Amino acid sequence: MITLESFQQIEDRHTSGVYSKRPLTLVRGAGCTIWDDAGNAYLDATSGMGVALLGHAHPAVTAAISAQAQTLVTCPEIFYNDRRAEVYTLLADLTGLDRFFLCSSGTEAVEGALKAARLLTGRTQIVAAKRSFHGRTLGALGLTWTPHYREPFAGWTPNGITHIPYNNRDAAATAITRDTAAVIVEAVQGEGGVYPADPAWLRGLRELCDQHGALLIVDEIQTGLGRTGRWFGWQHAGIQPDMVALGKGLAGGVPMGAVAWRESLGTLEAGTHGSTFGGNPLACAAAVAVLTALREIDAPDRADRIGGWLLDQFRAADIPLVREVRGTGLMIGLELRDRVTPIVQALQECGVLALVAGKMVLRLLPPLILTEAEAQRLRDTVIEVLTDARA
Numbered sequence: 001m002i003t004l005e006s007f008q009q010i011e012d013r014h015t016s017g018v019y020s021k022r023p024l025t026l027v028r029g030a031g032c033t034i035w036d037d038a039g040n041a042y043l044d045a046t047s048g049m050g051v052a053l054l055g056h057a058h059p060a061v062t063a064a065i066s067a068q069a070q071t072l073v074t075c076p077e078i079f080y081n082d083r084r085a086e087v088y089t090l091l092a093d094l095t096g097l098d099r100f101f102l103c104s105s106g107t108e109a110v111e112g113a114l115k116a117a118r119l120l121t122g123r124t125q126i127v128a129a130k131r132s133f134h135g136r137t138l139g140a141l142g143l144t145w146t147p148h149y150r151e152p153f154a155g156w157t158p159n160g161i162t163h164i165p166y167n168n169r170d171a172a173a174t175a176i177t178r179d180t181a182a183v184i185v186e187a188v189q190g191e192g193g194v195y196p197a198d199p200a201w202l203r204g205l206r207e208l209c210d211q212h213g214a215l216l217i218v219d220e221i222q223t224g225l226g227r228t229g230r231w232f233g234w235q236h237a238g239i240q241p242d243m244v245a246l247g248k249g250l251a252g253g254v255p256m257g258a259v260a261w262r263e264s265l266g267t268l269e270a271g272t273h274g275s276t277f278g279g280n281p282l283a284c285a286a287a288v289a290v291l292t293a294l295r296e297i298d299a300p301d302r303a304d305r306i307g308g309w310l311l312d313q314f315r316a317a318d319i320p321l322v323r324e325v326r327g328t329g330l331m332i333g334l335e336l337r338d339r340v341t342p343i344v345q346a347l348q349e350c351g352v353l354a355l356v357a358g359k360m361v362l363r364l365l366p367p368l369i370l371t372e373a374e375a376q377r378l379r380d381t382v383i384e385v386l387t388d389a390r391a
């Protein structure tokens with residue numbers, strides 16, 4: 001179709017309006033680089049929202065997707081499937097958990113976790129954290145803290161959810177009772193501003209959950225699969241959760257989510273949950289390729305090494321505009337003393353795409369394949385832009 005309108009004009013005419021869009025049309029990616037429709041290249045420190053753990057168009061993932069597309073794309077869970085069996089094996093090995101419900105997004109993984117927690121415990125109360133983000137469908141939205149997201153739907157989100165301050169042991173001790181079905185937390189709060197959990201707090205939550213028979217659910221949708229320098233963020237605290245939500249990078253950009261729980265909790269009764277696309281062969285084949293490739297490059301170790309170096313560099317730079325540098329592995333937040341939007345715009349003009357977390361935090365989620373040279377360029381550009389912005 002030949003059109004005189006730009007892609008952006010067409011999108012603007014039809015989009016729902018729920019996204020604040022940047023005026024940039026991205027058309028192609030390879031590794032940590034992504035190109036716009038004018039042929040400009042950018043270093044991608046967004047990973048498409050933390051998704052492209054292996055960068056863009058990773059050869060093994062691309063090959064797995066194309067091979068599966070020519071073999072079998074759809075196979076609902078009323079049947080068995082070879083790729084699904086493979087992904088279960090890999091996920092069980094990585095998570096230490098044995099039961100899975102597969103779906104197509106992060107918020108669906110959280111919905112699945114909520115329903116599973118209720119069915120497996122027979123309880124209805126949930127404890128979540130302030131500043132949390134767990135998704136935007138109505139169940140998950142009840143867990144998400146930001147009033148701007150939640151309040152327009154008051155009355156439609158589940159009852160029985162208590163929000164406690166993150167990293168606060170006393171609040172947790174008061175909130176968790178024998179009526180608590182589950183406590184759900186992010187290992188590092190991502191959307192909320194890149195706040196890592198205090199390992200001692202996570203261990204405290206583990207103890208409190210054990211005392212009261214509540215499930216500890218860790219939302220690893222953004223932190224999982226190596227991002228924080230471990231396979232999962234909870235490993236920084238040396239604990240084992242009862243249930244885990246996964247999404248974002250799980251299938252390398254093919255939509256996929258998963259909720260996992262420990263064997264001893266049992267299984268769910270047939271019909272209590274389900275999804276047409278859940279466990280579809282295309283997503284499962286992509287996930288098998290992603291998990292295998294992440295292992296081959298020892299992605300957690302890379303994230304730990306290169307992310308640790310970046311964090312050190314940003315801290316040492318001591319930039320006046322930066323109030324605090326937070327993060328772990330390749331999940332980095334720079335809290336500014338001013339609004340972050342102009343910084344993201346300036347970075348884009350210098351060929352670097354970055355994310356925000358709230359109004360004041362610059363969030364960097366580069367692919368875990370980021371090379372040392374790319375890390376240096378990211379450091380140089382970010383420091384230069386933040387330093388110039390002050391002048």
Ligand SMILES: *Cc1c(COP(=O)(O)O)cnc(C)c1O
Binds near residue numbers: 135190220
């Ligand atoms: C992105 C995200 C979600 C929601 O995932 P979607 O795929 O956008 O539904 C939930 N929890 C966390 C921690 C996330 O980062």
